Amino acid sequence: MNLLPALVLVPVIGGGLAWGSGRVPPPAGPSTHSASWWTMLATLCVETLVLIMVTFGHPDRTGPWYGHFSTPWIPAMGIAVRLDMDGLSLSLIWLSLVLCFLCACLATRQVTAHAGAFHFLFLATLTGIIGTFLATDLFLFFFFWELMLVPMFVLIAAWGHEGRQRAAMKFFMFTQGSGLLMLLSILGLVIAHARETGVLTFDYFALGHTSLSPTLSMLLMLGFFSAFAVKLPVVPVHVWLPDAHTQAPTAASVLLAGILLKTGGYGMIRFDIMLFPDAAGRFAPIAMGLGVAGILYGAWMSCAQEDVKRLIAYSSISHMGFVLLGIFAGSRLGMQGAIMQMLAHGLGTAALFLIAGAIQDRLRTRDMHRIGGLWAAMPRLSGTGLFFAVALLGMPGLGNFTGEFLVLLATWHISPVTATLAATGLVLAAIYALRMVNRIFLAAPRADLQLLQDFPVRHMAVFACVMAFLMLLGLYPQSFMTFSTPSPLSVTTAAGRQDSAP
Numbered sequence: 001m002n003l004l005p006a007l008v009l010v011p012v013i014g015g016g017l018a019w020g021s022g023r024v025p026p027p028a029g030p031s032t033h034s035a036s037w038w039t040m041l042a043t044l045c046v047e048t049l050v051l052i053m054v055t056f057g058h059p060d061r062t063g064p065w066y067g068h069f070s071t072p073w074i075p076a077m078g079i080a081v082r083l084d085m086d087g088l089s090l091s092l093i094w095l096s097l098v099l100c101f102l103c104a105c106l107a108t109r110q111v112t113a114h115a116g117a118f119h120f121l122f123l124a125t126l127t128g129i130i131g132t133f134l135a136t137d138l139f140l141f142f143f144f145w146e147l148m149l150v151p152m153f154v155l156i157a158a159w160g161h162e163g164r165q166r167a168a169m170k171f172f173m174f175t176q177g178s179g180l181l182m183l184l185s186i187l188g189l190v191i192a193h194a195r196e197t198g199v200l201t202f203d204y205f206a207l208g209h210t211s212l213s214p215t216l217s218m219l220l221m222l223g224f225f226s227a228f229a230v231k232l233p234v235v236p237v238h239v240w241l242p243d244a245h246t247q248a249p250t251a252a253s254v255l256l257a258g259i260l261l262k263t264g265g266y267g268m269i270r271f272d273i274m275l276f277p278d279a280a281g282r283f284a285p286i287a288m289g290l291g292v293a294g295i296l297y298g299a300w301m302s303c304a305q306e307d308v309k310r311l312i313a314y315s316s317i318s319h320m321g322f323v324l325l326g327i328f329a330g331s332r333l334g335m336q337g338a339i340m341q342m343l344a345h346g347l348g349t350a351a352l353f354l355i356a357g358a359i360q361d362r363l364r365t366r367d368m369h370r371i372g373g374l375w376a377a378m379p380r381l382s383g384t385g386l387f388f389a390v391a392l393l394g395m396p397g398l399g400n401f402t403g404e405f406l407v408l409l410a411t412w413h414i415s416p417v418t419a420t421l422a423a424t425g426l427v428l429a430a431i432y433a434l435r436m437v438n439r440i441f442l443a444a445p446r447a448d449l450q451l452l453q454d455f456p457v458r459h460m461a462v463f464a465c466v467m468a469f470l471m472l473l474g475l476y477p478q479s480f481m482t483f484s485t486p487s488p489l490s491v492t493t494a495a496g497r498q499d500s501a502p
Helices: 004-021 035-056 087-106 115-134 138-159 164-197 214-231 240-247 250-275 277-303 308-327 332-363 379-392 399-414 416-442 457-475 477-483 489-500
Strands: 067-074 079-085
Touching: 004 035, 004 067, 004 079, 004 115, 035 087, 035 115, 079 087, 079 115, 079 138, 087 115, 087 250, 087 332, 087 457, 087 477, 115 138, 115 250, 138 164, 138 250, 164 214, 164 240, 214 250, 214 277, 240 250, 240 308, 250 277, 250 308, 250 332, 277 308, 277 416, 308 332, 308 399, 308 416, 332 379, 332 399, 332 457, 332 477, 379 399, 379 416, 379 457, 399 416, 399 457, 457 477
Parallel strands: none
Antiparallel strands: 067 079
């Protein structure tokens, strides 16, 4: 039985059940939660079980590809529901589920206003994310790409903080506008393939072998790149991100930083590099320049922030610059570094946003000057924050260091000057990360901090799992580097022909 469709459908079905069960009032008692929260948690458990079955029970695996599913959708237009999974998509789906469990355990149970609708939108966003990582029909990919936007827009606009309306509108306008450019590129590629072969199709693997002129190839690649650059984000189309991260509720901030930004990196690998390798090679110097600009700009802006969530948001711009640098470095080493950076950044930054959200819930502020020293009053929260701040600055032995080191090594072989400039961002990262630690945890404590509740043991157990994953990425990276390498077009094309054979 093919389980790839279940990976996509389970979250949205569970979200619908959560919305319906949200009308059931929670039972009395201080430790109980809404029925919609329990439904969401059960949905994530079922989704994890399905993913385990896909990961370890794949008898139909062909080469590096773990599974294939294809059925006609709109045959007259050559559109099909086609899903394919390789190590890259599988690793990012695992990241998505791990972060969703973090949100379920630490960030969503506090939602009381319209909890059923919140949990439905949360799981609908997860459906869009998983569909984006699996879809290999370009129309279906665009469908899931847009599906991510609407529920996230509502999550920010309805449950966000004081400036949520403006932040949500900015997020939607930037991502929607760039998505339309990607749609034009998809249509251009489909039309070019139809003129060459006489076959109208949106199949990723068939379109990957279309003969294109250098000019057309560059134009189509730039259309895809614009959408992925906004989502990554790349300077100068990053301006939506600080406001969206700052104003979003904690769970939405985790989804944005931990997963949605990774769809931009995934798209660049799967579409820009794989579909248009020659155009991507010609564009690489510009892309790497933009990557260095993002590293330095994001790190510099992080050093100037007083809002802790805004600091983490700008640090994401800096760290995702390493992803862009590694993707366009033109080597396997750089690609592996970019993927490792995506995985490590997703775990570490998600944890920091959860800690920032816990601090805001307790102190009603995000201003580091007003937070004061938390170490004496909340040693468990402070120790956890110190660990992830150290991971943020790239401490050896943790996953962030591995990804950044591989990217810098791959970049050095191309341009030592570019690698040196990028490495300057690591110096700035140490400045803003240690500044955050000093302001929040080690400064003189406020008089009222003794009344605050520290992280309970169950929260520490959850964070301990994330710490273990980051250490595993840092100390034993080879297995992840080999496992998450994107699969070539040729292998799946052959597999697709076998699947469609009568």
